[in-house]
Amino acid sequence: MDSGSHKHTLLTGNLNKRYQNRRQLSEILHKGRTDRGHFAGKLVALERDNSTRKIVIVVKENQGKRIKCSLPPSKNLYHNLTAGITKDIQVAMSNPAVVVLDVDKSVYYDYQLEYDQYQFILGQELFSTIPDAWRGSSDEEEIPTQSHERVTLPDAQESQSTHQQSKHTAAPNAKLGGKMPPDWTPILNVNSYLGNRVEKIAGIVHRADPIRTTKMGDWAMELDIVDETSIQPLEIKLYASEKVHLPPEGIIDKAIMFTKLRILQRKGAYNYAQGDKNVFQYTCYENNNIFHDVGFVRLDDDANPRPERIHWLTSMDREGLQRLLRWSRNELRPVEQIPKPNGRSSLTHKLLKDIAHNESITCTVEILDIWTESHEVDLKVTDYTASPHLFEPNSTRWSHPPGRRTMRVRLRDDAAGQAQNLVVGNIYRIKNIRIKDDRGLFYANGGKGPSGSQGTLISSVDPSDTYYKELLARKRRLEGGGSLTSSPTNPPDPLPVLKSPTKATLVQPTSVEAGPPSASIDETEQPIQQQSASIAEPSVTDKKGKVSVENRDLPVLRESYPEFPRFMGEVEIASTVECANAPRHPHLTLKDIRYTPQVPRMFYFYARIVDIIPSGVADAVHSSCTKCGPIDKREDTHACPRCKRSNTVQHSIRFHFVLQDSERELPVEVFDEAADIFFSRRLHHLMGTTGGSNSLQVGGISEIFGFVGKVYMTLENDDPCSGQWLRRYALSGCRIRGPNAR
DNA sequence: CCTAATAGCGGGACATCATC
DNA sequence: GATGATGTCCCGCTATTAGG
Incomplete structure (x- = not known):
């Protein structure tokens, strides 16, 4: 017994080296592809899938759940495994597909582990297809007498491709396309560079600690990156x-x-x-869908401590970074529709503040957390x-x-089944x-x-x-009270005293389909009396009900974005963008938009601006001469430097917003009227004619704006054969009011 | 990254209640 | 009484934090 538990401990330590945490199987699978971990159990059965010839092991988790894992076909492997039935097994996995739990098979997960997604230890043997280099040198030290006999599983790449599970199977490498640039060092291989420098290494930022000072008075930062070769x-x-030489804080999930x-x-x-x-x-690629060169490098050059545009990033590097971002993009889990309410309930609808013991109620609530198990x-x-x-x-x-x-x-029961599809x-x-x-x-x-x-x-x-609206109004008030005070980096930001919204420009229907119908700006002035009467809570005083209409129906914003001003470097947000109401278009979340199958499509949504690219706004201005074409965009003139004619130069603006709502970020291309209007009162300021500043103050970071947008497809490169169709998100229908007069 | 300590809570276990 | 639904307790796991 003693030796048994000793062995167990050692094995745990061993897998811990790679997978960090031992956890509940259900948790790993529920969290899905962004997660990894290992669990312990017993090998209870061995099966063979006759059609695919794969081996299927049935593992009973110590907590009682069972999982089926299919492995590549192999005679020897099958033979080895039969001897392991009833033995302790530890299964480690990375990037598992999200498993949508089936209530009826509540304790049974039918799951396929692909060849590069697992290791397991059965008895004294480590089964793995993951290369030896993967094993830390620490193994020997930690378990000197236990060196596992290593069993290499046959490569199952072909079965991976023949057995397409589409969205449900995580196949990390399968759909990436392209290759890692040859001069990049895979994280897997860093061991061989001990003591030396690697020329280039890249990954997705997994952890980024705040920048700190060192005892020597320098600046330091720690971060973790992962790439496809090493979890x-x-x-x-x-x-x-x-400090400016270090990456900005808040770069988690970006490619670097x-x-x-x-x-x-x-x-x-x-x-x-x-x-x-x-x-x-x-160099850091900050946004998933932007295939422009938005990376930058900060040179350790005292004479020039400002971030510099990169000039040495090769197209190969760029592709590699994009590829990393694609790789890291997670969860394609189809959002299953929650049924619309049918019929009326006889139960009274109650607010949580009014509930009483033993009563049955109906309520309208926001989901803060979901913990799910097979049957509860x-x-x-x-x-x-x-x-x-x-x-x-x-x-x-x-x-x-x-x-x-x-x-x-x-x-429990059916209700638990329904809850599987809820979204926090x-x-x-x-x-x-x-x-x-x-x-x-209660x-x-x-x-x-x-x-x-x-x-x-x-x-x-x-x-x-x-109820939905009132809930959001309450939330808004709560957050308004809290978040305004908790913005140390961003002083009160004298929000423009919005005198009568004056003639806030409405965007005319632009080239992209129908623009928003004339939204009445008057709404914004509308008092919100009736609502506050019924929903106000004494504890949450709402400073004068400064909730304007455009913010009333906001989707939930769960995360704040505390680092915004520093993150931006050059651009601060200061004026308010407000959206025309767009009742004819569906109101979607960014997640919905991203996965909407219909393209092109118009929609509207609420989000906050968390980034603007390029961050030097002057770079967003494109100038051209009506007679002789594009000219250097930094030309601060209305006379064409090339043909010398005067008043032939026109400027247009094209930039990207990175927008964020409760579910994700979305880069959006903004141009034409929307861009012009956004910057209209700032244009000459931008162009350097009023003091030479290249920076712009726009929007308030705590503001959530409404947007009307359109998804469309564009060909990345001119050649329709080799070009790649990309999804783009354009914006229209924004109007602005009250740029911060200074 | 590691280890250690600890608070919080996940969720199993089973008692109790309701219904047939 | 049998069965299933609901209610309650609390152990042990896990996430978190701190320190290295």
Whole structure:
């Protein structure tokens, strides 16, 4: 017994080296492709899939769940595995596909691990197709007497391609296209560079610590990157004499490439890379869909500490970075439709602040957290009303409103099944849950209900729904109170005293299909009296109800963007963009937009601006002479430098917003009227005629704007044979008001 | 990256209740 | 009483934090 548990510990330590955390199988699979981890269990059965000839192992997790993992066909492997039935097994996996749990097979996950997604230890043997270099040198030290016999699994690449699982199977490398640039060092191979510098190494930022000072008075930053060759992140330590030489904070999930990092080994443990002061350079691709050259490098050159546009980034590098971003882009999980409400409920609709013990209610709530297991789902929900009977969460893992505004809802049976499709941050109506009291705190149960009666039913809520609107209004007020004060980097930002919105320009229907119908700007002045009467909470004083109409129906914004001004470098946001109402177009989330199959398509959405590219706004101005074509865009003149004619030069603006809503970021190309209007009152300022500043102040970062946009396809390169069709997101229908007069 | 300590809570276990 | 639904408790796992 003793030796058994000893062995177990050692094995755990071994897998821990690669997968960091041992976790619940259900959790790994639920979180899906961004996650990895390993779990322990027993090999309970071995099967063979007659059609694909794959081997299927059935593992029973220690917690009782079972999973089927199919492996590449191999006689020897099958033979080896039969001896392992009933033995302890540890399965480690990376990037598993999200498994949509089937309620009826609640303890049984039928899952295919592809060849590069797993390792497992059975008995004393490590089964893996992952190259030996993967194994840290620490293995031997850590487990000197336990060196596992290594069994190399046959390569299953062909089965991967023949057995297309489309969206449901994670096949990390299958659809990337292209190759890693030959002069990049795969993270997998850094071991061979110990003590030396690697010319180029790139990855997706997995962790980025805040910039700190060193004892020597320099600046330092730590980050982790991953690439396709290694799910074990490479730690990178960067040192610089100037803070601006370091990458900006907040670059998690961006693609980054470094030059001249030194590969070092920490005492007996693992390797890391170091960017020495005045040596390394980097370039960062910040946005998934922008295939323009937006990288930049900060040179450690005291004479020129400003970020410089890169000039040495090759097209190969650029492709590689784009490819990394594509690789990191996750979850194509189809969002299953939540049924629309059908029929009316006899149950009273209640706000959480009004609930009472033992009653059955219907409520409209935002989902804060979903924990799901095979047969039960725990939701944390809020409608932004407070009650002393609700608990006040202190979890940092999921965001929640302050105070006692959160209720736990435990769903079972069919209701648990419905809950599998809920999305955190969205608002749903939950019909027929029973309020219970657990030591003074209320929670809710949902499920079938007593036989004969109707069970719990979850439905989506239309944004026009009154409860929906009121919930958002409450949320808005809560956030308004909190977030305004918590913006240390961004002083009050004297928001333009919006005198009568004057003649805020409406965008005329642009070339992209119908523009927004004439939205009445007057709405913005409309008092919000009626709502506040019914929903105001005493504790949340809403400073004068400064909620304007365009912000009323906002989708939930779960994450703040604290680093924005620094992140931007040159551009600060200061004027308000406001959107024409667009009732004829669907109101979508950015996620919906990204995966909408119809292209082109018009839509509207709410988001905040988190980045503008290029960040030097002058770079967004394109000038051309009406007689002789494009001219250097930095020309500050109305006379053409080439043909010398005067008043022939025209300027246009084209730039990208990076917009963010509760679900994701979306880069959007802005041009034509929308761009002109956005910058109209700033144009000559931009052009340097009023003081020579190239920077622009636009928008308020805490603002959420409405946008009308269009998705369309464009050919990246002129040759229709080799060119690539890309999705682009154009904006129209914006209008601005009140650029910050100064 | 590591280890260690610890708080929080996931979720299993099973008691109790409701219904037939 | 049998069965299934619901209610409650609390163990142990895990995430988090701190320090190296």
